[in-house]
Amino acid sequence: MAMTVPAALPPTLAGTGELFQLLRDGTPRTRAELAQLSSLARSTVTARVDALLASGLLAPVGEAASTGGRPPTRFALNRDNRVVLAIDLGASHASVAVTDLSGRVLDEKTVDSDIADGPERVLDRVATIGRKLLTAIERPLSDVAGVGIGVPGPVEHATGRPANPPIMPGWHDFDIPAHLGKTFVGPVLVDNDVNLMALGEYATSWQAAPHLLLVKVATGIGAGIVSDGRLMRGALGSAGDLGHVQVAGAREDVVCRCGNTGCLEAVAAGPAIAAKLRERGLDVEGSQDIVDAVVAGEIAALQAVREAGRDLGTVLATCVNLLNPSVIVIGGKLSEAGEYLLAGVREVVYQRSLPLATHDLRIVSTSAASRGGILGASAMVVDAVLAPRAVDEYVARQTAAQTA
Template sequence: MHVARSINALGGTGASDVFQLLRDGVPKSRTELAALTGMARSTVNDRLSALTELGLIGPAADGVSTGGRPPRRVALLPDARLALAVDLGASHVRLAVVNLLNAQLSAHEESLDIAAGPEPVLARVMELADELLAGLGRDRQDIMAVGIGLPGPVHFDSGRPSRPPIMPGWDGFDVPGWFHQHVRVPVLVDNDVNIMALGEHSRLSRPVEHFLFVKVATGIGAGIISGGRLQRGAQGIAGDIGHVRVRSGDGVFCHCGNEGCLEAVASGSRLAEQLRRAGHRDISGGRDVVRLVDAGDLDAIRAVRQAGRDLGEVLAASISFLNPEVIAVGGRMAGAGEHLLAGVREVVYQRAMPLATQRLDIHTAAQTRDAGLLGASLLALHHALSPAGIDALADASSA
C-alpha cells in the first residue's frame, strides 16, 4: 500500500523498527528480535520498553524452551488502540471501529445525504463514532487514526476535496482540520474508489501486484494498484475513467460539461433514465435497474449489456496502458453480474492485445459492501503503525 507520508525509520525514538516486526500479532522473543534487527539485546530491550510504555505491546505466553528457562516473548496488544474507518457515499455513511489487527469490533450504516454539506455530515459521523466507541466501553482517546473515503476527487496530501460534482459545499474543505478539532490523531482522506480498491485488493485469493478496481454506480471510476502500490497520480484523480469519451456517447452531454463521457451513458442513473423513457416509470436509480435485470426484463438486460460494452471500450485502452492481472468490477451496478461483465469482456477481448488478455481475470468484486470500510481502515492503520506513525506517537507521549 502507498505510504501516506514520506517516512524515516531512523528518526524519533527508534521504537518503530522493532514494532514493525510485531505488527503481525505473532509473539517473538527478545533473542528473535535481536537476530532479525541485528541490534544488541540491550538496544532491543530499550525499544521494547518504549513500546510497552505506549501500551502497544505486552508479554505473551512463554515460548518453547530449548533448555534452561523458557524464553520470554512479547506481542502486539491488538485492542490497545483503535482506528476509525468511514466510508461516505452520495446517500449513505458506513463506519467501523477496528483494532490494530484490523478486526472489526463495531460497525454502523445509515442513510446520509452528502449534499447536506461538510459540517452537518461530519458532525453526524463524529456522533456515530462516539456511539460505537461507547458501546465498546472506549472513547476518543483510544483512537489512533481515522481513515475516510469521499465520493469525489480528493487531494490526498491535504485531505481536501477538489470540485466534487455531487458534493456541494465540499470543495477545498479541510476535512482533516475539522476532525482535529475533535480528535488529535492522523486523519487520512481519499476518494471512495481508491479505498474500495485497497479493500478489494487486500482480500484477493492470491497476491496480485497489478490490479484495477472499477466502481460502476451513480458515477464511474477506477482504483489503480500497480507494482503493489495504489497510484493516485499528480493531483489525486488517477483512474477518473468516467469522463473518458466513448463512441456511443456522441451527442450525449455529461454533468461535467463535456460530450460523450462514459459516465453519461453507462452509469446507474443514466441507465435508469433510459429505462424510464422506455416506459418503466417506477425506476429511480441503479438499484432498480439491477432489480429489473434480476427479473429478466429484456430492456434492462440490453441496457446493462451495452453499458458493459461502453465500459469495455475504456478498459481496453486502460489495459494497454496498465496491463493489469485482475480487474474487479464493483459498485451498485455490479449487481447486474454477468450481464454487465459479458459486455465488458466482449469489447476487451476484441480490442485489447491478446498478450494482455491471455491471463486477465475480469470478475465481479467479492467485497461488494465492505470494500470501502476495509480500505479506509487499512489506510488509517497503515499510517498509524508505520515507522513514522509509531515514532510520532512516542515523541508525543514523551513531550
C-alpha cells in the same frame, strides 16, 4: 530526506519503528526470530521489543517450542492498543465504523445522509455517530489513533480538501481534517471514496495480487489504482477518473455532467442504463431498480447491463494495456447485477487487450461489497499511524509519560 527521530526517544530505541514493521502482519515472533530477520544484535532487539511492550503496541501471545531451557516468548501486534474511526460518505448515505489496528470492524452504523447538506452538517452527523459507537464499545476518545474518511469526489490528499467535487455542493476546499480534528485526536486522512474501496479490497482480499484496479459502477463510474501495493493518486489526487474517458463510437449527443460528450459515465452508469430501460417501457429510476430488474430476469435489463459492461470493457482494455493489473475488481451498486455486467467487461477486455497483459488477468466482482470504503479508510489510517516514524514518536510519548 532522512526522517528525524523525536528528541525524547533514547538513541538505543531510534529504530524501534523499523523493527515493529516485522510484526505488522500479526505473525507472532520471538526475540531470536526478530534478531535473525532484522540482522540486529539480540540486546538491541530486546530493548526495542521491551519499549514496544511498554507502549502497548506489542503483546505476548504464548511461547515457542523450547530447544532447551525456558521456552521463548512470542510477541505480536496488539490490535486492541488503539482504535480507528473509519467513515465512508456517499451521495445519499454515511457509514461510520470503529476498527481495531488490524482493520477488524468492532462496531458500525450506516444512515441516510445527503452529501448536499454541506460539509459542516454532514461531518457533525458522522462525528456524533462516531462518538456513540465509541461509547457503545467502551473506548474513550483518547483511544482513537486517527480518522479515515472517503468522500464521493476529487480530493487533494495532501491537504484533505475536496477539489471542485461535482456532486458535493459547498464542499470545495473545505478543511475536513480541521473540522473533525475539533472532536478527535490523531491524524484525519481524507481520500476519494473509490481509492479507499480499492485499498479496502487490496488489504482484505488481494495482497497476493499487488497490482489491482478497482472500478466502481453506480450513479457514477470511477477507478482506484493499486500498484506494488500502494495507491496511485497522481500528481494532485485525480488519478482513476475513469468515468470521463470518451467511449469509442458513443453517440455525440450524449452529454455528460462534466460538459463533454460520449463519456463512459454518460453511457454506462446507473442513470444512463435507467434512461435506456425507461425508453423500453420499464419503470426504473436508479441503480437498485436496475439490479432488481436483472434479478427478476427482465430481458431488456439483462441486455442493457451487458451492453454497459461492453462499454466499460472498451475503456478498461486501454487501462489493461497501460497498467497491466493482475486483477480488476468491479464494485459499486451495479456490480450486484452479477455475471451480466462482468460478462460484458470480460468479452471486450480479453478481445482488445494485449495477450501478455491478459495472460494471468482476473476480472471479478467485489468481495468487500459495501464495506470496501470503510475497510479502506481504516487501512489508510493504520498504514499512517503504524509507519516507522509514527511508531517512534508514539513510543517516545509513551516512554516520556511513564518516566514523568
